[in-house]
Amino acid sequence: MRFSLSLLSLLASSVASLAWADDITVNSQVTEVTVYPVVAAITRRAEFDLPIGQHRLILSNIPYSADLETLQLDLTGARQTALLFREDGAPPRRADDPEVLAAEAVIKVVEARIQAVRDEASRAESDAAAAQTAIGFLQQLGSNEGLAEAGAEALRDITRMIATEAGAAGKQALEAQIRARAIEDQLEDLAEELKDAEQALAAVAVQDANRYYLVVAVDVIQAGPGALELNYFTSGYASSQPSYEWHLTTGETPELELKRGFDVWQATGENWNGVDLTISTLQPGERGTPSHINAQQRWLQDPRPEPKMRNQDFAASDDSGAGLLAQPIVEPIVMEEASGGVQWGADTSGPGASYHFSHPVSIASGPDLLKLEMDSLTTEAEVLAVAVPMRDETAYRVAKFTNDFDGDLLGSARVPMFVDGKLVTFSKFERLAVGQEAELGFGALHGLRLTRDVLQKSEGERGMISRSNQQQEVVEISVENLTGETWPLRLMDRVPYSEQEELEISWSAEPSVSEENVDKQRGILAWEFDLAPGANRLIRLETTLSWPEGKLLR
Template sequence: MRNPILAIALLALQPAYAETIAVSSRVTEVTMHPDSAAILRRAEVSLPAGRHRLVLQGVPASAVSESLRVEVEGARQTGTLLRQDRVPPRDADTPEIDAARQRIEEIEDRIRGVEDDARRARLAGSAAEASLTFLRGLGENEGLAEAGPDTLRDIARMIRDEAGAAGAAALDAEIAARRIEDQLSDLRDELKAAQQALAALTVEDEDRLFIAIEVDAPEAADATVTLRYLVRGATYWTPAYDLRLATGDAPSLTLERSALVRQTTGENWTDVALHLSTLAPVGRAEPNALLPLRLRIGPPEAPVRQSRSQPESDGLASLVAPALEAPAPPPPLWKVAEGPGVTYSYAVPVSIASSADLLRLRLDSLSQPAQERALAVPFHDQTAFHMARVEDGWGEELLPSQYAARYVDGVLVGTSGFPGLAAGQEAEFGFGPIDGLRIKRDVLDQSEGDRGLINRSSERNERVEIEVENLTGRDWPLRVLDRVPYSEQEDLEIWWTASPRPDEDDVDKQRGILAWDFDLGTGDTRTIRIDTTLTWPEGMVLR
């Protein structure tokens, strides 16, 4: 027999709730991170005095349960129950969904009505067909053989008239039925559109969490329930740019900033306050541990040949455990706050359907005077490219993006990535090839052989000629880039000359990269020659 004292004790532990109240909540604010999103949702509820259980509806199963935090204002919160399995069925249809379903039912009723009208019309045709069958049988009746000529004449006339009327009635009935059925095509198209409209509204997942909040209200009050949680891997955002170059007497470069946003959390976001952040709250919060490094010495061992799949040793670095690197966050756009990381906001409420919408949010635009020029790399290209340079950047940090469309005077000329810029950093961007700036790069002479009688060595000579021609109908400031080899070995000696002499050596600290800057007028042609000589000892191979 069950222990009565234990039973009373267990009964005393059961909460005495005045009632269980279902509470509808909605997402009001979202902060999207590179690999997650922080969701804030609110609910309003009127509570009578007493203890109650508030069942918070609508939280999708994508929520990370460990991150759930519940706050109640207007009543004392005593506990929270979370259930992920065996959740009661969800009933959260919106008025829009109800209206869409009613629309489908209305169209289906109209289709059934048209089909009934068509069947009713064909019934009249069936009756006419039955009359025709009877009249045919009457004309074949053997009893008419004894009838007189006048009687037969009257019967034949009657059969002819009645059969004609019955046939016309059957034909009219079929025509009427087909005309009625013609309405079905439009109705079925209308039904398909209504079903598609409903499908666009019902993109949310059915799986939901069961969250019950135990509260105690000393007196009747209006309470506010706030729920915060993370979703992992169900949100995505990245910056996007449009670079617009305006040419003319005063060229300018305008950068239009946007954000591409998508979410697959399982519920639609409607009129939420949206923030974009560089923080990664579900990533590592602490650095990797640095392990002690112990070295030993001993007799040499036979070398072990590594397979091709094994990486080669990198000195002492191979003795240290490799670090786990946090994923690089995709960059945000519109800065509103700094602290740990950077947070950006959108100025108006945003609505995004789950697994359906890819939203491009237009933010702002920045403009600066630009300097145009042509850039030629004859080693790779046969035309020069249209470039625009902004000397002082745009005065604030701009983060990298894979999406940066390029426009010249409103015409799209290409798309490319955006490298990101620090505040005040000089920037230069390409805006497509200039077909009228023709480039030729020819190797006129190339020889390699041995020289010398006593100290034998090897030698290579090369002459390169670059020709640039302007057929565009306008003058261009032009930069030409080419290269000569360089060496870090004393035995490999390299000499080179160029005519004309380059305006810059080792461009951007890259050894051997040369640059010529000049203005190329309409119809003009310029030629650059580069002579290179390399020597190295006999028996060595040039690589």
């Protein structure tokens, strides 16, 4: 059943006017979640017993992140007669929430253990203090002036007694101090336990205290078990994005390995505990219809007359009037909508792809970022060095491949790139369709040095050629291989192009280029060759532009 908030408000009065046998509190739990790139579909379920009669099912634990305009409700065991929705004034989350109580109980246990350790340490410190007091008394006893009248034998006995007792007291004090320090050492481990317990409570507490209040009026003909399932979307409070690692293995047969998974985050206001998770690559928030083209109206009108001079007759000027002023041609403004090692299975039969994970997943609201690892895919690759001397000082390692995997690869903003097990760079990865070719950059090749020098550039009277309607440029490009291996190299440069017949452009290259208009971009040139260790290749590129006198080059 689908409903809107306006429908809810209309039904509220109906619910209030009926007489009910019982109010039944229903505690629904999130059981299934499908996470899209920027939205999530939530499924909640609840089971309960229903006696015969008319009752109200009270649901008060639906978070504010739920988009109730998208709510679908499926009820079994009873017939739904009305529905009431309340946002303001809804009862807050119960203070005796089992998750909160359990987390608080753990904290109390750890705090009690900490206090017991402190008490034991205090007793040990008391024993040490008592022993120190005894030692002080014995020291005062030994310095008593009355002992001077005692006999030699008595003095010896007293001295031996003081020494024996003082030694025993000192040993007792030392042992008590050692015991106190050992007891206090236990506090460090207990402090870590307390910190973990407090974090566990914080993870529960991140759930929103305020919730929606939903009342489902039902009519039960036959007593028995009932069940309720709610499905709705939560927009902007959950997201998923692919997590990739590209690994390039070099050698005689280079190979690309893609380690893939997903990162999932949610801040729906409630924790997902042991939910059945599916990740979809579809984007329900995107625009679903094509753009609209408005008709374009064009018209002719008489040209605007020359304005009259100030010394001409004012009345005549006024007669020519504003009626002859040209009306501006205004195009209609078109407003466009903004577009918005784990067991798993993939469904690529329809639009997009969905990945279902077979194990229960738990994600706290807000602080948790769940990383789900999936599998590794491998494919053959062609490895070469690509050089752009106009922009770079070194060439870059590039792997060319075709997406022959099981589906489209989504884009990702920051992907680690490995070469033979070593991290070399992070790159942005654009979405790649099945069967589409792509090139991946795997870092700079600092041993392939590039230079690009302009040997001659003349323009008008500033250069060697004095003509004001011609420009010449001579460029020398050098690439040097300082590595210990031969590199297949693709070097890119450019020459200007024109779409006007009046602007003539001619160019020559030595050696000649391997490809012109690379990727259908006019004027982009490419040279392809193998560069041996220690070798240096020079390329000379000459360009001439000519145009008619009186024209300006842009």
